[in-house]
Amino acid sequence: MSEPLVFKRYYVWQLPVRICHWVNALSILLLSITGFLIGYPVIAGSSPDAYVMGWVRFVHFVAGYALLISVISRLLWSLNDHCFSGWREYFPFLTREGWKNILVMLKFYFFIDRKTPDAVGHNPLAVTAYVGLFLIFFGMFASGFALYAEHAPGGAMHGMLKPVYLLMSTQTMRLYHHLGMWFIICYVINHIYSVWLLDVKEKGGEITSIFSGYKYTTKLHVFSEGKECDENGCFIKTKK
């Protein structure tokens, strides 16, 4: 216990990652509020020209487009060769190190061990939830835009979404779209709790990281390729 403890600062979330994150969070918030109001229109217009539902739906559609653009941008960004935001980070189950980290994390969650994984960037268990979330997003896009395009059958969007219409009836689409919201709400509860927990337990500025981009840690991120990461999140080749 004699050597001094060194917290190293890593640049884990680049600006585009943070922007996408907050655009996602904001649009999810708007989509859930307006979506709920579409399902249960509790706010009533007092006169026929009030356009209350009209605006609610308008906000829903604009936020829907914003989320679509943000999610696609994030996916494209994951193609760059960054240690922490690259696409490989999303699939820990493809590598042995990833599996090990998932196990460590599960032990942590089930109070078996107090150790957290040797991961500087994403939490290896959380990324599996992100992958699930992105799949739900695409379900929401498909059903949402398919419901939306029904105002103009024969239009380009309606044509593009033909597989969705062949797959299920409009009412089924509506039901799954509605249920999707509840799955996302469950995800958000889980997500906010987990980042809080890791913030408290790892003491590395987890929550701050999604605002500033930096995390502080004593750990060394282990990559399966035998690569290492510098403080900017760029790969450096090491001999192994």
Place this chain on the structure above:
Amino acid sequence: MSEHDVESRCDTVKQNGDVKQNREDTIGEILRQRGVSRRDFLKFCSAMTAAMALPASFAPRVAQALDEVKRPTLVWLEMQSCTGDTEALLRSANPTVAEIVLDILSVDYHETIMAAAGHQAEEALDKTIAAYKGKYICVIEGSIAMKDGGIYGSTGGKSHVDRARQVCGGALATIAVGTCASYGGIAAAVPNPTGAVGVQEAVPGVTVINLPGCPVNADNLTATIVHYLVFGKIPALDSHGRPLFAYGKRIHDNCERRPHFDAGQYVEQWGDEGHRKGFCLYKMGCKGPATFHNCPTQRYNEKTSWPVGAGHPCAGCAEPQFWDAMGPMYKRLPNVPGFGIEHTADKIGLGMAIGVGAAFAAHGVISSLRKDKDPAEKTKED
């Protein structure tokens, strides 16, 4: 409408079947012989032009074409049905128009209203489809029972499947009237004991025009045939085989209550103030947002009214998989499959969210009571 009107209309049909010399005359001539005034005829042509979603300037062309064209031969078969579509056709409110329709349709065989019966009737059908092979139009009402070799539905000793294959197979085109003939309809609802399907599914490969609706809107049927007579081809169809002129727009997008939807003014309860004022029926389970049909513009019974106009939410009767996909009738969303009837999406969703929230709250409490791992502390493995 009096008893007498219906009888006289049935007579028209019977004459159509009997007076074969008429067949060589054009529709214009027949109508003149019948004493239909030019004025009534032109009114009919304008109505049809509107039904086909064409601009009013087309009306003279429609009139000219109908004047010159010969009547098509048409046979009407009943399958598993309630005869509601026949009723819809015969009971149109305006007598002259109804007679014009029946004159134009020239129904050569129609089990419900024809004079002939038994073997005589079957012979007439055989003759007609042999003599006009490839030229007649076949109208089918009702679903086709496919289960167990089709034994659950038969006419004249022949199963409905076989009849459909035979008659549709030789037809120029088949028009499936009503939701049952189009997609199986009520009879195809779970558990579908007879294996009911629509005509296109029972007889793949033949040209079928679907005119779903419960019942079919007789104007749409007439307009489909007029379209064929005027343009010499069947109208453009959507991916469910329905003519675009009648099924190209969603009810919700043409509904007279739509301003109330956009404003956020909804009927909350039957007979409440909003209901009396004609507010939107969205919260009462209206399926207008999921249904393609021209009800709001074409309406029923000479444009008198339609369900939403009369204060009842749209039941979605013109869509494939009606009845199953459109239930429950007075709820906006279907029930969640695999759960009990009373489990709405929101009850399940809320339950999930509360469960997840409680689980993490408990986890949080335990976590805060546990001693944190010091970042400097080494674990056994290290």
